[in-house]
Amino acid sequence: MENAQYLDASASAPGSSSPLETSWHRVREKLKGEVGEVEYRTWLRQIVLGPLEDGELILYLPTRFLRDWVRSQYEERLQTLWRTERQDVQGIELQVKRGLPEVLPSVETDGDSVIEEVTAQVATSHEVRSDLAVPLDPRFSFDTFIVGKPNEFAYACARRVAEKPSSPGFNPLFLYGGVGLGKTHLMHAIGSELTKTGNVSVAYMSAEKFMYRFIAAIRSQSTMEFKEQLRSVDVLMIDDLQFLIGKDNTQEEFFHTFNALVDAGRQIIVSADKSPSDLSGLEDRLRTRLGCGMVADIHATTFELRISILEAKAKASGTHVPSKVLEYLAHKITSNVRELEGALNRLVAHADLVGRPVTLDTTQDVLKDMLKAHDRRVTIEEIQRKVAEHWNIRLTDMSSARRARAVARPRQVAMFLAKQLTSRSLPEIGRKFGNRDHTTVMHAVNRVGELMEQDPSFAEDVELLRRMLEG
Numbered sequence: 001m002e003n004a005q006y007l008d009a010s011a012s013a014p015g016s017s018s019p020l021e022t023s024w025h026r027v028r029e030k031l032k033g034e035v036g037e038v039e040y041r042t043w044l045r046q047i048v049l050g051p052l053e054d055g056e057l058i059l060y061l062p063t064r065f066l067r068d069w070v071r072s073q074y075e076e077r078l079q080t081l082w083r084t085e086r087q088d089v090q091g092i093e094l095q096v097k098r099g100l101p102e103v104l105p106s107v108e109t110d111g112d113s114v115i116e117e118v119t120a121q122v123a124t125s126h127e128v129r130s131d132l133a134v135p136l137d138p139r140f141s142f143d144t145f146i147v148g149k150p151n152e153f154a155y156a157c158a159r160r161v162a163e164k165p166s167s168p169g170f171n172p173l174f175l176y177g178g179v180g181l182g183k184t185h186l187m188h189a190i191g192s193e194l195t196k197t198g199n200v201s202v203a204y205m206s207a208e209k210f211m212y213r214f215i216a217a218i219r220s221q222s223t224m225e226f227k228e229q230l231r232s233v234d235v236l237m238i239d240d241l242q243f244l245i246g247k248d249n250t251q252e253e254f255f256h257t258f259n260a261l262v263d264a265g266r267q268i269i270v271s272a273d274k275s276p277s278d279l280s281g282l283e284d285r286l287r288t289r290l291g292c293g294m295v296a297d298i299h300a301t302t303f304e305l306r307i308s309i310l311e312a313k314a315k316a317s318g319t320h321v322p323s324k325v326l327e328y329l330a331h332k333i334t335s336n337v338r339e340l341e342g343a344l345n346r347l348v349a350h351a352d353l354v355g356r357p358v359t360l361d362t363t364q365d366v367l368k369d370m371l372k373a374h375d376r377r378v379t380i381e382e383i384q385r386k387v388a389e390h391w392n393i394r395l396t397d398m399s400s401a402r403r404a405r406a407v408a409r410p411r412q413v414a415m416f417l418a419k420q421l422t423s424r425s426l427p428e429i430g431r432k433f434g435n436r437d438h439t440t441v442m443h444a445v446n447r448v449g450e451l452m453e454q455d456p457s458f459a460e461d462v463e464l465l466r467r468m469l470e471g
C-alpha cells in the first residue's frame with residue numbers, strides 16, 4: 001500500500017514523486033486535456049490521491065456533493081485512464097474525506113468561467129432555442145426507437161406529447177424504468193419532434209446538469225436569470241430525476257420551476273428509475289405533483305424486443321450479422337438495451353478491423369469477458385432465495401413436488417427469472433428445480449409471461465424482483 005498524498009493541480013512534476021504520484025500527474029494531465037481547463041478546475045482538481053489497496057485506488061473528495069458529481073461524470077474515464085496507466089490499478093473508489101481543502105469556484109473567477117462555459121455551450125446548440133439547453137442527440141429519434149410490448153405505452157405517450165404538448169392529463173409526462181431501457185431516447189425524440197416545427201422552445205437536461213447550473217448560478221449571483229431562463233421555455237425535460245434525492249435545495253428549486261411552468265401551461269417531461277410513489281427521498285409535495293399527469297413505465301425488454309432492436313441496429317451498421325448471432329445476443333444479454341447495443345457495436349467494430357465476417361464463434365470469443373460478467377451476475381440459487389422470500393414460502397419448496405398455487409406460482413416465477421437473467425438452458429434450470437423436465441420450465445416461462453400481461457400488479461412484482469436481482 002502506498003501512502004495517501006494530497007496533490008492539487010500545482011503539485012510537483014514527476015521526478016520528485018512516488019510512482020503512484022507520477023501516474024496521478026499523468027492521469028490528471030490527460031483528463032485536463034480532454035475536458036478543458038474550466039471543467040478541470042471546477043470539478044477535478046479537488047481530487048486527492050489516496051492509497052492503493054489490493055488493486056483498488058482510493059481517490060478523495062472534500063464533500064459528498066463533489067464526490068457524487070465526479071462519480072457521475074468522470075468515474076468511468078478515471079478508471080480507464082488509471083488502468084491504462086498502471087496494471088496494478090484494477091479499479092478506483094471515490095470517497096469523501098472531510099477536512100480536505102475545498103477549491104471551489106469563486107464568484108469572481110471560476111464561477112464566471114462556469115457561466116461562460118454554459119453560455120458557450122448554448123451558443124453552439126442549434127437544435128433548441130432555450131438558453132440553458134443541452135443539445136439533443138439526433139440519433140435518438142422516434143424513427144430509430146423500436147417499439148414492442150414493454151415500451152409501447154411509454155412510446156405512445158411520448159408521441160402524444162410530441163404532437164400536442166401540454167394536453168390535459170399528459171402534463172407532466174413521467175417516464176420511468178430501469179437503466180438503459182430508452183427513457184433518454186424517448187425524451188430526445190420528443191424534443192427533436194417539437195423543435196422541427198420551429199416555434200416551440202425545448203430545454204433538455206439531466207437532473208445533474210440542472211443542479212450544476214443552479215449551483216453555478218448561485219455562485220455567480222445570477223439565480224434570477226437562471227429562473228427566468230428556465231421559466232421561459234415551452235417544454236422542460238429533466239432526465240434521471242432520482243439524482244435529486246437528498247439534494248434538498250436543488251429539489252426545492254426544481255419544485256418551484258415545475259409549478260411555475262405547469263401553471264403557465266407549459267409541458268414538463270421527467271424521467272426517473274422509479275415511479276413517483278417509489279422515489280422515496282423526494283419531497284412528498286414534489287412526488288405528488290410528479291404523479292399528477294401521465295406516468296408511463298418502460299418495462300424490461302422481452303426476447304422479441306431485443307431481437308427487433310438488434311436487427312434494426314445491425315442493419316444500420318451496414319455489417320451483416322447472422323440471425324443466429326442476434327439470437328445468441330438476445331438470449332445472453334437481457335439486462336438492458338445499452339449493453340445489447342454495446343455488444344453489437346463491439347462485434348461490428350471487430351469484424352471491420354480484422355476484415356472477417358461475424359460468426360457465432362467470433363462472437364463468443366470477442367464478447368468473452370462481457371458474457372462472463374453477465375453470467376456471474378446472478379445465480380439460480382439467488383433467484384430462488386429472493387423469490388421465496390418475496391412470497392414468504394420455504395426455499396425447499398422451489399424444488400419440492402408441492403403443487404398448491406401459493407407455492408407453484410412463485411416457483412414458476414423463479415424459473416421465468418432464471419431463464420431471463422441467467423444463460424442456463426431449460427434442462428439445466430429444470431434440474432435446479434427438483435429435477436423437473438425442461439417442458440415444465442418452458443410452460444412456466446410462457447405462463448408467467450401471459451400472467452404479466454393480464455395482471456399489472458403481478459407484473460410489477462416480477463419486475464421488482466428482477467430489478468432487485470440485477471442489483
Ligand SMILES: Nc1ncnc2c1ncn2[C@@H]1O[C@H](COP(=O)(O)OP(=O)(O)OP(=O)(O)O)[C@@H](O)[C@H]1O
Binds near residue numbers: 182183186273
Ligand atoms: N426501444 C429502443 N429502440 C432502439 N434503441 C433503444 C431502445 N431502447 C433503448 N435504446 C438504446 O439504448 C441506449 C440506452 O437508452 P437510454 O439512454 O435512452 O436509456 P435510459 O433509460 O435513459 O437509461 P438511464 O437510466 O441509464 O438514463 C441508447 O443508445 C438508446 O438509443
